[in-house]
Amino acid sequence: MEFLVNFHALSLVIGFFFLFMLWRALCCYRIMPNLAYHKLKRSGFRGPTPSFPLGNLSEMMRDKIGNNSSLSPSPNITHDFHSTLFPYFAKWQKFYGKVFMYWLGTEPFVYIADPEFLKQMSKGIMGKSWGKPTVFKNDRKPMFGKGLVMAEGQDWLLHRHVITQAFSPSNLKDMASLMAESTTAMLDRWTSLISSSSLEIDAEREITTMAGEVIAKAIFGISCESGKRVIEKITAVQVALFKSNRFVGVPYSSLIMCPKQTLQAKMIGNQINALLRSIIKDRREKLINDHKNIPQKDLLGILLAGHLLEGKRGKKLTTRELVDECKTFFFAGQETSALLLMWTMMLLAIYPEWQDHLREEIKQVVGDGEVDPTMLAGLKKMGWVMNEVLRLYSPAPNLQRQAREMIKVSDGVVIPKGTNIWIDVISLHHDRDLWGNDVYEFRPERFKDDHLYGGCKHKMGFLPFGFGGRICVGRNFTLMEYKIALTLILKKFSLSLSPGYCHSPSTLLTLRPTHGLPLILHPL
Numbered sequence: 273m274e275f276l277v278n279f280h281a282l283s284l285v286i287g288f289f290f291l292f293m294l295w296r297a298l299c300c301y302r303i304m305p306n307l308a309y310h311k312l313k314r315s316g317f318r319g320p321t322p323s324f325p326l327g328n329l330s331e332m333m334r335d336k337i338g339n340n341s342s343l344s345p346s347p348n349i350t351h352d353f354h355s356t357l358f359p360y361f362a363k364w365q366k367f368y369g370k371v372f373m374y375w376l377g378t379e380p381f382v383y384i385a386d387p388e389f390l391k392q393m394s395k396g397i398m399g400k401s402w403g404k405p406t407v408f409k410n411d412r413k414p415m416f417g418k419g420l421v422m423a424e425g426q427d428w429l430l431h432r433h434v435i436t437q438a439f440s441p442s443n444l445k446d447m448a449s450l451m452a453e454s455t456t457a458m459l460d461r462w463t464s465l466i467s468s469s470s471l472e473i474d475a476e477r478e479i480t481t482m483a484g485e486v487i488a489k490a491i492f493g494i495s496c497e498s499g500k501r502v503i504e505k506i507t508a509v510q511v512a513l514f515k516s517n518r519f520v521g522v523p524y525s526s527l528i529m530c531p532k533q534t535l536q537a538k539m540i541g542n543q544i545n546a547l548l549r550s551i552i553k554d555r556r557e558k559l560i561n562d563h564k565n566i567p568q569k570d571l572l573g574i575l576l577a578g579h580l581l582e583g584k585r586g587k588k589l590t591t592r593e594l595v596d597e598c599k600t601f602f603f604a605g606q607e608t609s610a611l612l613l614m615w616t617m618m619l620l621a622i623y624p625e626w627q628d629h630l631r632e633e634i635k636q637v638v639g640d641g642e643v644d645p646t647m648l649a650g651l652k653k654m655g656w657v658m659n660e661v662l663r664l665y666s667p668a669p670n671l672q673r674q675a676r677e678m679i680k681v682s683d684g685v686v687i688p689k690g691t692n693i694w695i696d697v698i699s700l701h702h703d704r705d706l707w708g709n710d711v712y713e714f715r716p717e718r719f720k721d722d723h724l725y726g727g728c729k730h731k732m733g734f735l736p737f738g739f740g741g742r743i744c745v746g747r748n749f750t751l752m753e754y755k756i757a758l759t760l761i762l763k764k765f766s767l768s769l770s771p772g773y774c775h776s777p778s779t780l781l782t783l784r785p786t787h788g789l790p791l792i793l794h795p796l
């Protein structure tokens with residue numbers, strides 16, 4: 273009898289639990305998104321009709337597949353690829369304009385490719401008031417954890433304050449020699465490989481390895497071997513997360529549609545955490561045990577040295593927080609910098625006259641000696657080239673935000689709290705209305721008289737490093753690495769495209785050459 277009573281009680285508890293979970297799921301994935309949909313509609317946002325639970329994903333996938341079949345890789349190089357990369361956005365822009373709403377699963381997104389709307393929306397909003405879409409925070413946890421890219425509110429403020437100081441010009445200056453060292457090692461390898469008058473290289477692999485070494489040394493001071501292990505794992509996480517056919521925003525899709533990849537990404541994420549924890553532990557011990565030991569001048573050394581870590585919370589970054597920041601630097605810093613260099617080499621190979629312009633400038637500014645960080649500001653044309661590459665082939669093709677509070681954009685236009693925001697950077701950078709009729713031409717000289725905006729008609733039309741308080745914290749690091757590496761490369765080699773190169777930019781979080789970048793080197 274007593275057993276039966278207990279059994280009934282247990283069944284009731286389990287029943288209530290399931291009902292509660294069902295109610296929660298219904299609220300999260302049906303009722304709240306529906307409320308958000310109607311709020312956005314009342315605010316005047318239009319967009320394609322979503323269905324439950326995919327939102328607009330099936331239409332996006334259909335458009336993408338339809339477009340891929342017509343995109344056979346071709347040697348004819350066009351810089352006009354927005355509608356090939358994002359056919360659904362290009363199509364919806366025609367129907368709804370440059371601001372509309374669309375749905376990734378049960379998550380509402382406001383799409384923005386209008387710089388004036390962006391300006392009005394972000395007016396007066398501080399960095400700490402922006403969130404990141406919850407759906408991406410969960411999805412990309414193995415890559416970024418709670419590091420700066422995903423941090424919000426007070427946590428973001430503290431970490432940003434600490435990390436900005438670590439990237440100060442004087443700290444960066446100490447990293448210049450590390451950047452030159454890794455590039456020189458790569459060039460020496462190329463020189464020793466050249467047996468005849470030219471050499472074909474896999475520039476994607478070469479540059480990615482070099483940029484990985486630079487990040488490993490400059491950020492963590494770790495040996496190339498440990499660095500390589502972290503980078504290999506990081507690449508594996510990215511492949512596991514982004515190469516599978518995923519339904520981001522669809523409830524429980526990662527568990528239902530691709531459980532193997534999800535588990536794999538989580539496992540590799542844990543391995544990266546363990547690897548970085550052991551590196552940080554060693555460094556901490558070295559610092560505590562050997563008082564005479566001068567802290568290493570890499571970023572981790574600067575962060576561990578302590579005095580920078582007394583943030584507003586009055587406490588140091590914990591090992592866990594440091595691990596997340598280390599991962600974030602690897603993810604945010606290695607691939608983006610490598611891609612910027614790769615797209616530059618591709619464009620310089622197509623436009624050899626710009627190789628000549630840059631070589632002439634290098635001769636005048638740097639001469640035959642070593643590259644000194646104080647000389648880099650003199651490489652003006654190289655700065656124009658960098659900006660033009662960032663405009664045409666922005667390694668970060670979009671920006672994401674989440675409204676942590678209600679945002680009033682203008683009279684009658686309100687973005688409700690919790691709405692996700694998707695800013696289409698490629699569309700802004702390729703907008704004829706903003707850049708003029710030569711928008712798809714490679715013309716670095718557009719940055720000659722307006723080195724910040726390249727003559728763009730709107731200040732929010734050129735966003736390769738983002739905007740506002742959350743602008744990329746590593747941009748000066750990139751600028752230095754770019755100028756040092758490119759100077760050393762152009763001093764030794766001229767570049768041309770291999771006949772095997774197929775031009776087909778695609779996105780795997782960043783904008784990359786789908787079929788790699790085979791280049792031919794000619795020693796000078």
Ligand code: HEM
Pocket residue numbers: 420421422432491600601604605606608609612666667668671672735736737738739740741742743744745746747749750
């Ligand atoms: C070509 C190279 C790079 C590009 C194109 C790039 C681009 C960006 C973009 C677009 C953002 C988002 C900004 C926003 O949401 O408004 C960002 C943020 C960030 N980047 Fe970079 N980045 C580059 C290099 C680096 C490097 C070398 C590092 C570190 C070593 C780095 C670390 C970060 C971090 C930590 C954030 C988050 C900042 C925050 O939310 O406060 N980036 N970057």
